[in-house]
Amino acid sequence: MSERPSALVAGIDIGSRSIELVLLENGEVVHWDLLPTTYDPLKQCRSLLDRVQVRRVVATGYGRRLLEGNPGQLEVRTITEIQAYALGARHLVPTARTILDIGGQDTKAILLTPEGRVAKFEMNDRCAAGTGKFLEFMAVALQIPLEEFGAFALTADKRITVSSMCTVFAESEATSLMARGEKPANIALGLHLAVVSRTVAMLRRVGITPPLVFAGGVAHNPAVRRLLEEALGQEVMVPEQPDLVGALGAALHAWRLSED
Amino acid sequence: MPGPYDEMWEKLNLDLSAHEHLLQVLGKFYGDIYLSQQGRLKGMEYLDFVLSEVHGLRIQELQAAKAQGRKIIGTFCIFVPEELILAADGVCVGLCAGAEIGKEAAEKILPRNTCALIKSFVGFKLSRLCPYIESCDLVVGETTCDGKKKAYEIFEEYAPVYVMEIPQMKQACDRDLWRAEVVRFKAKVEEITGRTITAEKLREAVRLVNARRRVLKRLNELRAAVPTPISGRDVLLINQVSFYDDPVRFTAKIGELCDELEKRVRAGEGVVPAGTPRLMLSGCPMAVPNWKLPYIIESSGAVVVGEESCIGTRNIRDLVDETGQTLEELLDALVDRYMRIDCACFTPNRERLEHIVQMARDLKVNGVIHFALNFCQPYAMEAFKVGRALEKAGIPMLPIETDYSMEDVEQLKTRVEAFVEMVR
Ligand code: SF4
Ligand code: SF4
Numbered sequence: 001m002s003e004r005p006s007a008l009v010a011g012i013d014i015g016s017r018s019i020e021l022v023l024l025e026n027g028e029v030v031h032w033d034l035l036p037t038t039y040d041p042l043k044q045c046r047s048l049l050d051r052v053q054v055r056r057v058v059a060t061g062y063g064r065r066l067l068e069g070n071p072g073q074l075e076v077r078t079i080t081e082i083q084a085y086a087l088g089a090r091h092l093v094p095t096a097r098t099i100l101d102i103g104g105q106d107t108k109a110i111l112l113t114p115e116g117r118v119a120k121f122e123m124n125d126r127c128a129a130g131t132g133k134f135l136e137f138m139a140v141a142l143q144i145p146l147e148e149f150g151a152f153a154l155t156a157d158k159r160i161t162v163s164s165m166c167t168v169f170a171e172s173e174a175t176s177l178m179a180r181g182e183k184p185a186n187i188a189l190g191l192h193l194a195v196v197s198r199t200v201a202m203l204r205r206v207g208i209t210p211p212l213v214f215a216g217g218v219a220h221n222p223a224v225r226r227l228l229e230e231a232l233g234q235e236v237m238v239p240e241q242p243d244l245v246g247a248l249g250a251a252l253h254a255w256r257l258s259e260d
Numbered sequence: 261m262p263g264p265y266d267e268m269w270e271k272l273n274l275d276l277s278a279h280e281h282l283l284q285v286l287g288k289f290y291g292d293i294y295l296s297q298q299g300r301l302k303g304m305e306y307l308d309f310v311l312s313e314v315h316g317l318r319i320q321e322l323q324a325a326k327a328q329g330r331k332i333i334g335t336f337c338i339f340v341p342e343e344l345i346l347a348a349d350g351v352c353v354g355l356c357a358g359a360e361i362g363k364e365a366a367e368k369i370l371p372r373n374t375c376a377l378i379k380s381f382v383g384f385k386l387s388r389l390c391p392y393i394e395s396c397d398l399v400v401g402e403t404t405c406d407g408k409k410k411a412y413e414i415f416e417e418y419a420p421v422y423v424m425e426i427p428q429m430k431q432a433c434d435r436d437l438w439r440a441e442v443v444r445f446k447a448k449v450e451e452i453t454g455r456t457i458t459a460e461k462l463r464e465a466v467r468l469v470n471a472r473r474r475v476l477k478r479l480n481e482l483r484a485a486v487p488t489p490i491s492g493r494d495v496l497l498i499n500q501v502s503f504y505d506d507p508v509r510f511t512a513k514i515g516e517l518c519d520e521l522e523k524r525v526r527a528g529e530g531v532v533p534a535g536t537p538r539l540m541l542s543g544c545p546m547a548v549p550n551w552k553l554p555y556i557i558e559s560s561g562a563v564v565v566g567e568e569s570c571i572g573t574r575n576i577r578d579l580v581d582e583t584g585q586t587l588e589e590l591l592d593a594l595v596d597r598y599m600r601i602d603c604a605c606f607t608p609n610r611e612r613l614e615h616i617v618q619m620a621r622d623l624k625v626n627g628v629i630h631f632a633l634n635f636c637q638p639y640a641m642e643a644f645k646v647g648r649a650l651e652k653a654g655i656p657m658l659p660i661e662t663d664y665s666m667e668d669v670e671q672l673k674t675r676v677e678a679f680v681e682m683v684r
Binding site: 062079080081082083106117118119120121123 | 656670671674675677678681682
């Protein structure tokens with residue numbers, strides 16, 4: 001990798017759970033990589049960047065400022081996740097008008113103008129309700145591996161309502177449902193439904209306009225996808241690698257900057 | 261180490277060690293947010309000085325005024341007619357309530373879901389941290405929002421409280437109610453101060469307060485220039501200080517600052533690079549030392565060029581008619597002027613929407629950030645209508661709900677930065 005010519009630009013998305021890197025050459029993706037965030041995100045960023053040679057880096061994600069003022073390194077610009085997801089999703093689906101991103105720690109709904117500019121956005125506030133973190137906690141509580149949690153929920157035979165959206169309360173609600181003999185798959189579905197109903201409310205606040213692109217790590221989850229389509233009555237497009245959309249957007253921004 | 265004001269603070273029954281801590285936090289905060297700014301006006305040195313002496317020199321002045329037999333009257337809302345206090349040789353201080361310190365004490369007696377402003381003034385009193393409250397001979401409350409209304413009932417047990425009834429609508433009968441309340445307040449002020457409010461004294465007070473409003477209006481007109489010659493943070497601070505500084509001195513000092521600004525504007529000098537997005541704040545008051553949101557905005561590549569708030573244009577937009585001859589005429593003028601305040605506690609409150617749109621246009625802003633304190637129903641609810649009115653005018657708005665704590669700063673930064681990217 002280190003032999004790459006420096007026509008490359010990079011986008012790096014420093015999230016709460018993982019850090020993704022996307023490299024572009026002439027606007028085309030030529031390389032991507034990702035690492036878990038861990039407790040030392042800066043070190044993780046460095047090891048991602050050390051493996052490549054680029055002439056420009058744009059960082060996004062909640063840790064975007066981490067690389068700023070890094071001595072001896074190239075200048076790192078930042079954009080917010082909102083902008084990065086808008087750019088990334090629009091690149092993948094040029095007609096996209098609404099973007100939903102459910103990441104490890106937050107959920108964002110973005111409405112784009114027909115030209116692709118951000119028109120409106122909503123983000124969840126302080127707590128992790130309805131985010132990837134919520135599903136992660138619940139998967140642990142039900143002792144299901146996170147990657148299988150969505151598929152597991154889809155085996156449910158009944159729809160139950162989980163009323164708490166607070167991670168802590170939902171966990172105790174799930175526990176008491178289990179104690180009452182409810183099937184774990186049904187509880188899992190109930191938890192997914194809770195996430196989806198909260199997400200739909202957020203989407204409605206920005207005003208959903210198709211096509212809708214669903215990105216972020218949680219977009220891998222088949223139950224969230226299916227329930228979303230059901231609730232919205234419209235198709236939800238999920239990119240092949242939904243967790244790379246932010247890094248892709250950042251890389252596209254870097255490319256634009258270097259074209260100027 | 262004992263300081264020059266310890267004795268005074270002790271007499272005021274402050275909790276000295278907690279107070280020392282408060283001053284340290286405030287000093288550090290001020291250094292980070294204010295003193296670190298580039299290209300500041302010379303005239304801001306006065307504000308720096310006033311703020312550094314906020315619990316020192318100014319309190320000493322209040323004690324001196326008290327020694328001369330003048331009374332100190334504290335207020336929490338711009339509905340309380342300051343003119344009546346000044347006309348009776350009283351000193352009016354707008355009590356700030358913008359710090360989180362004291363929150364724990366406040367939460368012992370107030371529900372947790374009370375707005376930060378209310379928690380702050382109750383907390384300050386319970387923790388004995390505010391030399392202004394402790395200096396007050398009277399604290400004037402008002403029936404604006406429910407939170408404040410009920411909080412005064414509790415506050416009354418700790419400080420001498422008087423409550424004014426503020427109407428909720430603006431019909432003829434509401435004006436009658438308000439006029440009766442103004443007259444009742446006048447009697448109360450006369451009783452407390454032992455002075456009679458004459459037409460002459462009231463006219464003098466009206467002129468004095470109008471002069472201060474005028475200088476702040478001038479400041480706002482100057483800062484409206486493109487590029488803006490002063491940071492939004494600095495203008496907010498000036499507005500905040502206007503609530504407790506001596507009005508004559510303050511007006512003179514801000515006049516000088518405006519002269520300096522005028523030169524800058526004429527030279528086309530901006531405080532930020534050309535093309536920096538211009539934003540306007542709208543919503544709940546930001547009391548000292550609540551500089552959180554303006555600081556976040558101005559660290560996100562934008563500049564604040566207007567505050568549609570009580571610590572901002574709502575307090576200075578309208579002047580009191582000075583031409584009245586008799587006491588009755590002057591009181592009527594006072595009543596009419598205060599009835600024009602477009603606080604979200606009123607229903608309906610269409611004027612506010614019109615004012616916001618007009619202001620956003622006049623200031624040539626790229627967007628508006630609506631600020632509501634958590635649990636503030638009037639402003640949080642009105643944000644919806646404000647957003648719609650602005651949308652119609654083609655001006656984007658970002659609604660923010662927050663409080664004084666620092667725990668949501670990162671999320672707020674992301675939101676504000678994304679908004680700045682969006683409106684750029
Ligand atoms: S917002 Fe309303 S209640 Fe609060 S100070 Fe202003 S006028 Fe008074
Ligand atoms: S900010 Fe809102 S809730 Fe708080 S005192 Fe003012 S009007 Fe009442």
